[in-house]
Amino acid sequence: MGIPIGGPRIPRVSCHVPELPEVEVLVRHLRPLLKHRRVRRVYVLRPKIVAPGSPEEFAKALRGRTFSDLDRRGKYLVFTLRSSRKPATFQLLGHLGMTGRMYLLPAGEPWPKHAAVVLQLDRDQFVFEDTRYFGRLTLDLSPLRKLGPEPLERTFSLDYFIQQLQRSSQPIKVKLLDQTLVAGVGNIYASEILFRAGVSPRLSARKLTSSQAERVWIASREVLTEAIQCGSTVPLSFGEGRRSDSFFYFGRAPGALDYYAERLFVYDRADQPCSCCGTPIRRFVQAGRSTFFCPKCQSNKRGCEPRPGSKTV
DNA sequence: CACCATGTTCCTTG
């Protein structure tokens, strides 16, 4: 086993698209930076981002408020702000969509081309940029109500998971993307989770044996936990190498991206040999999304013995 | 130029 077949490479998409681990890393990074910072001015450059509310009400609600906390729910960021005014505290919901980024920029730095919302703080600007404008930064918290349990918390029990799978005939890969089943798994990690579990992405959810369901449940938690530990696939800092220094992205350990890229066993590796058995990884489309898998390791017949464990490389 | 990539919401169909 061991991964380095094909050498180090950077997956095309994975370093851009945030799923639960990327959001978790961002939240941990931003939380201390935002705490106690007051919003001086609000600029909404793309009204769609603050929908369904209007830019005016968004600006009015935020101006003068102070950030007090930041949490994650699924792929959402939940900002808490306070003030001495009317509602003593209220919350703001953020979602990075596919290309969203959030970071602090020193006051006076020019905004990026696709800046969607900028909050002027005392000596920094909080920037939400999003080239495709699929993201959200809004007063509307209602999307949270539809979310299923957090995969890394007790509410996501094995019993619950098995019970939910029984209710659906969709392929397990598609089911893992269902945010009402479990919140935070996206297209990249869904493939990775099933590879680790040795389960075919085509298998109908209700046809998983309890042993297979348990393996998927365990793999979900392992894959997401390790991704968080690795600093996630999103590049975390671009302080150095870019003109302005003190210029934050997310702040990552050096080399984290390359290190993580090697840990994606199947995603975006079509035609490359499986790290476990050498069989070429295959790609196909499910629910309009790419799925990557090893036809041997995930054949449901048990094939590849050495499962890629947490201690590879 | 055509097509593909991502996540969520909305619409349609069964």
Next chain:
DNA sequence: CCAAGGAACATGGT
């Protein structure tokens, strides 16, 4: 009413 499938959204990269 619900499950499932597909289009739309916006942009940049190949």
